[in-house]
Amino acid sequence: EEIDKLLTKIINNLPDRCRIIFIMARQEGLKPKAIAERLSINESTVRVQMKIAIEKIIAEVKPHYPDITFTILISLLLS
Known part of the structure; x- marks a missing residue:
């Protein structure tokens, strides 16, 4: 879907540390303590x-x- 492509592009363009932490939290489901x-x-x-x-x-x-x-954006990010 178009929004999925846009989100992927945006996430890939985040600064390295931001991107890594975001992926660990939202896509791997890790809590802040575990990421830290x-x-x-x-x-x-x-x-x-x-x-x-x-x-x-x-x-x-x-x-x-x-x-x-x-809310919709967060649900898209988690799907």
Whole structure:
């Protein structure tokens, strides 16, 4: 689907740390603590990077799909 391609492109273009953390959280289902342990970083860093990733994804999707809600976007990211 078109939105899936857009999301993949956006995720692939995230800064490295953001992308890795986002994929570990959303696609592998890891909790911030587990991600922090695996990457040897602070748990708060994981949370900040997730926030940055989500904000960037929303900012990139909105111009293409202005009516999309946060809930729909998150469900698409998790599917």
